[in-house]
Amino acid sequence: MWRKIMLLKRKEPKLLLPRTTEVISLERRLFMGKALSLGALTMLTGCNVADDGQAQKILDVMSKWNDKAQAALFNPNRMALTYSEAEITEPFPFNAYYSEDQAPEVKEEGYKLELSGLIDKKDPWTLDKLRALPQESQITRHICVEGWSAIGKWGGVPLGNFLRMVGADLTAKYVGFKCADDYYQSIDMASALHPQTIIALTWRDQVLPRKYGFPMKVRIPTKLGYKNPKYITAMYVTNDYPGGYWEDQGYNWYGGS
């Protein structure tokens, strides 16, 4: 079983694409995180680049530079466009690196959101306690790194309000998330405090269904889909770069939109 999961992880992220979830991708990349197509690079340089470490280093430096450029472009007062109920995408796609029937099944009974890191009040939170907090909802466009987009409605607790309430160190650099699957994610504090960033507990005014991330997802309309983790079980605040599931394989960390 474990081996099966590991194999799944190594599949093309094409599985993220709802339209092709049934299509088994024949292509396999040689190694995780390698960005070079040797064929294309050979065309480019006219020589055989078997050792591509140097080019990959430059690409990694550029990706870090792009993190900074995006943080500079980020305007905390710029809101993502909102849409009407009628514009919600039907059906809203399921997307993950696994198929829908493999999505984690988290039971509400016994579930608690764990808090750790640079947070004063680390008591875990039940869903009922979170539901008792002031809620907000939004109809926004989810944009996948692959290019497709879909409009959805999420409701829940603004993450910034929650972080203030639990006494998080708002000067810290990162907010990290652990999930019930083997996904993990982290975002910059400025994006965490953006008014449209919410701990989503509902989907179209109903309890967030399993396919969209029960018990909770973090919905960040100013970031690409892979920066919106689902099935969250723990949250932490830190100054140590936590990376992310796709980022550790080569996706850009900031992933803003």
Added chain:
Amino acid sequence: MAQKVLVHRLYVRIFHWLNAIAMFMMITSGWRIYNASPLFDFSFPDAITLGDWLGGALQWHFAAMWLFVINLGVYIVLGLATGHFRRKFLPLSPRALVHDVNDALHLKLAHDSHDYNAVQKLFYIGITLVMILTFISGLAVWKSVQFQLIGHLFGGYEGARLVHFAGMSLICAFVVVHLALVLLVPSTLLPMITGKGKAFPKDVEKNHVA
């Protein structure tokens, strides 16, 4: 020894070749990104894409982006400031255009001067504008929230994606024609490397000499 004239200034040559490299990387990595979620009912063969997988293609695309846009920006500023655009691309009259299109369609590719004919002028003005449009629509795709005003120009995120794709297609079409013409008139290649070319009587008359 035959008299030589300056055909392409140094900054134009630097721009041209850096742009060729940047375009190659942007387009081939862009195809791989397109393949992750095709807009239309086809994909690009993976063998002619750059990046090896979506994550790698994105790294190439957003690294080459800086080379592309800085290079294009310098070219446009210098082109306007030095009068290069005015001298090379203007005047462009509809009459001359009709005449030269007619010539081109009859494959009358007279190359008796380093001045551009009307069709060439239109092509080079056009491709510059298309590159600007592709860049701007790319911004709206990359930063759909931060640059949402730009996105509105294209009818939103999905519209910007289509325009970005259309821009890529026009650039590819330009490259095909451009390379075909270089094959037909190979003497145009060397001046883009050395800067200098054979002096035609017309060029000497115009005191075009380096």
